[in-house]
Amino acid sequence: MSDEQQAGRRSDTTRASILAAARERFAADGYERATIRAIARDARIDPSMVMRYFTNKEGLFAAAVALDLELPDPADAPREELGRTLVRHFVNLWEENEVLTALLRVGVTNPAAAERMQGVLRDQLIPVARHVCPDPEQAPARAALCASQVLGLALTRYVLRFPASVALSGEEIVDWLAPTLQRYLTAELPHTP
Secondary structure (H helix, E strand, C coil), rough: CCCCHHHHHHHHHHHHHHHHHHHHHHHHHHHHHHHHHHHHHHCCCCHHHHHHHCCCCHHHHHHHCCCCCCCHHHHCCCCHHHHHHHHHHHHHEEEEEEEHHHHHHHHHHCCHHHHHHHHHHHHHHHHHHHHHHCCCCHHHHHHHHHHHHHHHHHHHHHHCCCHHHHHHHHHHHHHHHHHHHHHHCCCCCCCCC
């Protein structure tokens, strides 16, 4: 292996360790309290290396929370099961991915994080809603309602850690939330008197 290839591998390894430390620190401390020094210490590198790779804390945060929800293709699930499919997918994501917790924790106070969450909704959840809802023009509202449910659960379970929310099993969460998401996605628009 050439010296250049070895340097590239070291660079990739350093970058990956910084991102892993940043995800954990942002999830634990939130954006405001997380520091470059603490992240560098967690990654066992000098703080100047963090700055070299990511320029500043905002750049590091943006790289650390790059997020593809890898939502299931609605064409692959029966329409009447899409609520269950999505809730199960979100529960699995929250259980396995500290990036989501970091983004949620930071998104309530930081405009850049809130914008990132809005982008995830716009780019990933609205197309799912558009595929199955009765009127594609309603897709943004329906996706926002779905997001309110999964983000509300995530806030109470992973950030605020409400005991009753934490105590629910994954299947209980699916059983409770799936009918609501299904209704938001596929029911006719409710009529107001």
